[in-house]
Amino acid sequence: MIPLLTQISSHVHILPSDAERDRPNLGYIHGQNYSMLIDTGNSQAHLQMMLHEIEKAGFPAPKIALITHWHWDHTFAMHAFDGLTVAHRKTNQILGTLTQWEWTEEAMAERLRTGEECEFCDTHIKVEYDDTTKIKVVQADIAFNGSTAFNLGDVTVEVTPITNPHSDDGVVVYIKEDKVLFAGDADTGDFYTLDGGYDPDRFYHYINEVDKIDYETYIHGHLDPMTREAVRAFRKQIEDEEL
Template identity: 25%
Template structure:
């Protein structure tokens, strides 16, 4: 696995890709760098991953975050949150009960094994969780502390918009208009593998609704950033 590194995308936006191996289930993260307080988009898939991201921030000379935005509640986007002290966690209001339920589960390698035996369809996700977690000491699943219903804007000009969709009910996109960047999370992906039906696919109708002339970059969590031209081509030819 490569050491995480931040790459400048445009304006204030830097991206740190996740692991390209799909079995790792490691989402990328992004940061909107601002001297008034940076915004981190997603927390990393584990405390270890979060600490690697922190080291990558330092190596790139980027400010530490003041806000942590969840694009949605899935584990590979939020399990690193407990390793980010002092940040305000921001997410859609529907994430709160979902993550409170997750927080109450007795997470451990033994528990993960039990769950996979009971439901083998959980295998890819839960085995990836087991690999990601070196230790369960001090681990906690953290719900957002600042929530919104439809739209929100952080004091540094970063916008949040709830879009929902089949992948997760709380899916949120992050808008950085001064940099021409839209961060999509996993919003147009099909449901997680253990919930997916044979006819579930990418929600290109949602993507078409999101495309705007004044955004030059579209970034999802498990793929390379797309230019506006690439994004339009993808939805027009599929």
Template identity: 40%
Template sequence: MELKKLSEHIWFMPYESERDRPNLGYVKGDNWSLAIDAGHSDNHVKEFYSLLETEGLPLPSLTVITHWHWDHTFGIHAVNGLCIANEKTNGHLLEWKSKIETNGPAEFLAIHESIRKEYAGGKEVIVKPADILFSGEMTFDLGGCRVRIVESESPHTEDSTLVYIEDDKVLFLGDSTGDDFMTGIKDMDLCQKLGAKIKMLNPETCMEGHWVPVPTEDSLEELYK
């Protein structure tokens, strides 16, 4: 696995299908840096950080979460600095933290084979909520690089956060353009609302959670399928 540079301020660790690991994004400004999503486990985070260190990049001071699903969040306990998520995302994390601490990880491990591969050998499952909560929209100035995080309705989950790097015109979508993981349903009304949000931000490139960077038109076409 190698760290890929996407634009002036952006790098990413590519997704992996076998363990259902999503892309992990990294944005560096002149003053500080942030990551996008916290990964499937502490092993995922450690591998990501090792790639950053190899490239001479500082570890992120902040990690932004795109939605609550485990492959994007169950590495939160291992991230450097603070983690920010919207209130709905944090609610789901608190629910799963309670379930696993009360009943053990069996229900979680039963969801999918990719989870059992990530946590093979009896690896401990640790769920931690975010450190900072936001609602609506926030903007960060990393130093010569502005990042907007925007809540959005989406067909995939009720708690999607989009991450837009304005100066590079790159939008991290998480898994927001996909259908509902549990039901397989892709609600067209929610697709239209997400599409409107994407068009409002007007990125040139979109990065979905489990795919390569593509022109925005390609992501919109996938969304409306």
């Protein structure tokens, strides 16, 4: 079934994730003055699906896309976004490296051999792309350092980098008036250095920091939206199985 735009709160909608193609939840924040995407998706086709659903719902096209972290499934449609893209400085630095990558079969195999790429990502990139040479990686138009915030008119978007077990550049995005938090994949394991496993120090640091935020709904990159109670149960499962 093709995922449809799903309302989370007054100002927040998502296009639900698709595990088969490793497409994450994409967010849409509808403000009075302008609207914003959370992540652009893993391909132009993924982004276009999101934009089509936004248009079909009668909402204005987003003018800004905010990136949660550098991984391919969140960023490979940046080049196709007709607006400004915004990312943390660390994310933009990593994307700068990826702009030099070639996407031939030989180059991808070499990155797997050296560990620059992980097997999970390589596998799903080949599911999403019939022709990987069509992949185009770009840096964000605007890079920020530390925390930042956006006033969309009647809704505030607060962006905070937090050390986490998934990626060194991850930020969380809090829609203040709606008490909705986009976590990216921050509480997922590290697929690049730990084969999907967890560094306990980074995991518990993330929990301690993110739970200071007054969220009621938690949007993980690849799971259904969760209440705080469901988040606690999710983390308990991680502790029991991974730590």
